[in-house]
């Protein structure tokens with residue numbers, strides 16, 4: 657009986673940790689390769705799918721501010737010092753405002 661409880665926890669654990677459920681089965685390779693990718697993947701997809709990150713385009717300042725928002729509003733463990741620089745640099749490099757698709761930037765299509 658004990659092993660059954662254990663199996664249940666192992667099975668249900670990840671599903672409960674991810675509200676949307678879509679992060680189940682994601683691999684770090686869903687994010688563009690680069691310095692800081694694994695830190696971002698493992699640090700950020702514990703709570704939600706990487707899609708929330710991949711669909712976002714923000715300046716470095718905005719990503720940096722988002723870290724505080726994630727800590728204050730959503731209970732993320734505070735990210736400081738070198739780790740924070742690594743994560744924010746990665747996000748700004750790969751999901752920066754300049755990387756926005758043309759459609760998002762066009763004044764005619766807004």
Ligand code: HEC
Pocket residue numbers: 696699700701702703704708709712722723726730731732733743747
């Ligand atoms: C402790 C849990 C937790 C962690 C860790 C976490 N987030 Fe979040 N995040 C949330 C919650 C909760 C939301 C709101 C989800 C929703 O709206 O469905 C959210 C929303 C977001 C959004 C969407 C914001 C918007 O405009 O709607 C982005 C982008 C995001 N997170 C990025 C990150 C990044 C990058 C990291 C890693 C540095 C991270 N999150 C780590 C809990 C977390």
